[in-house]
Amino acid sequence: MRKIDYHMHTCFSADSDADPKEHIQQAIKMGLEEICFTDHQDFYYPGTSFDVDVDRYLATMMDLKQTYQDQLKIKIGIEVGLDCLYQEDIKNFIQTHPFDYVIGSIHAIGNTEFFLPGNFFDGKTKEEAHRDFFEETLRCVQQFDDFNCLGHLDYIVRYGPYEDKSVDHALYQDIIDDIFKTLIKKGKGIEVNTSGFKDLKTCGFPNFDQVQRYYDLGGRIITIGTDSHTSDRVGENVDRVIEELEKIGFKDVSTFTKRVKDSI
Ligand SMILES: [Zn+2]
Numbered sequence: 001m002r003k004i005d006y007h008m009h010t011c012f013s014a015d016s017d018a019d020p021k022e023h024i025q026q027a028i029k030m031g032l033e034e035i036c037f038t039d040h041q042d043f044y045y046p047g048t049s050f051d052v053d054v055d056r057y058l059a060t061m062m063d064l065k066q067t068y069q070d071q072l073k074i075k076i077g078i079e080v081g082l083d084c085l086y087q088e089d090i091k092n093f094i095q096t097h098p099f100d101y102v103i104g105s106i107h108a109i110g111n112t113e114f115f116l117p118g119n120f121f122d123g124k125t126k127e128e129a130h131r132d133f134f135e136e137t138l139r140c141v142q143q144f145d146d147f148n149c150l151g152h153l154d155y156i157v158r159y160g161p162y163e164d165k166s167v168d169h170a171l172y173q174d175i176i177d178d179i180f181k182t183l184i185k186k187g188k189g190i191e192v193n194t195s196g197f198k199d200l201k202t203c204g205f206p207n208f209d210q211v212q213r214y215y216d217l218g219g220r221i222i223t224i225g226t227d228s229h230t231s232d233r234v235g236e237n238v239d240r241v242i243e244e245l246e247k248i249g250f251k252d253v254s255t256f257t258k259r260v261k262d263s264i
Pocket residue numbers: 079105107151152
């Protein structure tokens with residue numbers, strides 16, 4: 001299975017200062033075969049701007065791609081916040097830029113985000129909040145077509161005013177199954193986001209039981225991403241994920257060029 005890191009942020013994201021060149025150097029050091037930059041674009045994100053300077057981003061990354069072409073396969077992607085309120089903006093943005101790969105992620109719902117206290121979680125039990133999150137994810141994957149993989153399926157596990165933030169997937173398995181089935185039918189995939197290893201000390205987003213479930217339902221399109229916001233995290237735990245994916249039955253990870261899956 002190829003060693004890739006298909007989710008990383010640089011100084012082109014509002015929440016990172018990382019130098020993309022250092023990401024590349026770290027990727028080479030870690031023995032990765034291919035990486036994809038996926039800086040943030042979230043339209044009308046509440047509170048902070050997550051708008052990428054897209055022309056400068058593309059120009060910078062194209063230059064780096066050329067410079068390092070003999071050492072590393074570099075793709076230029078984007079992580080776009082899927083939000084049903086801004087469907088037209090998102091669609092136009094993706095369709096008018098030459099991205100290799102698009103991660104669709106749910107970072108905000110109805111102009112509320114998950115990070116600051118007192119917002120999305122107000123007046124909800126944990127179960128209600130988690131159910132809302134998965135239902136909105138399902139709505140997004142049904143309504144949007146301009147993305148390749150769904151980002152961090154159960155990312156909500158990081159947030160909320162609860163001592164135990166863990167997600168009890170069994171409570172929402174019917175909704176999660178519908179998310180998987182919709183993705184599979186549309187020719188889209190999921191990622192294993194390894195930032196969960198660090199934050200939660202246990203698993204990726206999603207955990208491997210859910211990755212197994214996706215596989216059992218017929219899902220074969222999968223990527224691995226560290227969601228690095230600093231260069232020292234690039235490539236972290238990729239070997240560990242590959243081992244698990246092979247146990248599940250995956251033959252390889254997926255990579256993309258101009259939003260089309262590479263045939264290897
Ligand atoms: Zn994200």
